[in-house]
Amino acid sequence: MIDAAVEQLLRQDPKSYVIPAEVVANVTATNTLEHALMVLSKVGYTRIPVLAPDDHLQGLLALSDVTDNLLRVPGAAVENLNQILVSDVMRPVTHWVDDPTKLEKILNLLVDEPFLPLVDDQMVFQGIITRREILKRVNYLAHNLNRQYTVTPKMVDTPAN
Ligand code: AMP
Numbered sequence: 001m002i003d004a005a006v007e008q009l010l011r012q013d014p015k016s017y018v019i020p021a022e023v024v025a026n027v028t029a030t031n032t033l034e035h036a037l038m039v040l041s042k043v044g045y046t047r048i049p050v051l052a053p054d055d056h057l058q059g060l061l062a063l064s065d066v067t068d069n070l071l072r073v074p075g076a077a078v079e080n081l082n083q084i085l086v087s088d089v090m091r092p093v094t095h096w097v098d099d100p101t102k103l104e105k106i107l108n109l110l111v112d113e114p115f116l117p118l119v120d121d122q123m124v125f126q127g128i129i130t131r132r133e134i135l136k137r138v139n140y141l142a143h144n145l146n147r148q149y150t151v152t153p154k155m156v157d158t159p160a161n
Contacts, residue, residue: 002104009141014100015132016101018118021125027031029090031059034082047135049117049125050090054105057117057125059090093117100129110134 002010025043027036029050040048040063044112050059069084070076095109108146109116116131145151 002107005145006141007103009148010103010137014160017137018129019133020127021055024049024125024128026125027061027086028053029085031086033066033084033086034078034090035077035140036061036086037063037070037081038095040066047114049093049128050053050086055094055124057096057123058087059092060105060117061090063114065091077110097119097129099102106134121154 025039025045026049027039029052030037040046040061047060047062048066049057052058052059066081066089069089069100070078070081095113096119097106097109098119098121100118106116110129110131113131115128117128118126121123121125
């Protein structure tokens, strides 16, 4: 369990660490891989969400999912990616959160994931929580804990010499 004081400081203003859906680069499952490659190259991210036309979260697309298909045929041109859809190669979403204040879950998952999709209870995409934004909160915590709390070490037995 996260210490209550730590959680309280980390969780202040959860909106500050959620990147809202409107500014998250994404593709739809019916896009071609040629289009997806253009989006991924333009935004410079290696993994982005795949959304349905009604904004339901459907999967994740990694740059390597696209380049693997490009390199499969020796000498293949980018135009060949026109025949493959995002839905053919996207990965399932294995980890997500539906509440940005569930910090214990968020911190545990972000150890292994660079970002977590945030959805509502219908799996409609709301945005993402990135490792970078959470680290900013941890940085804030590291500099502000003793401004709001008195932190005193517990008495521990010192080993006899
Ligand atoms: P960061 O912690 O900022 O490096 O972001 C971690 C990962 O989150 C990136 O590698 C992307 O996969 C994803 N990401 C961050 N910001 C965006 C965004 N605006 N649109 C799409 N994906 C993003």
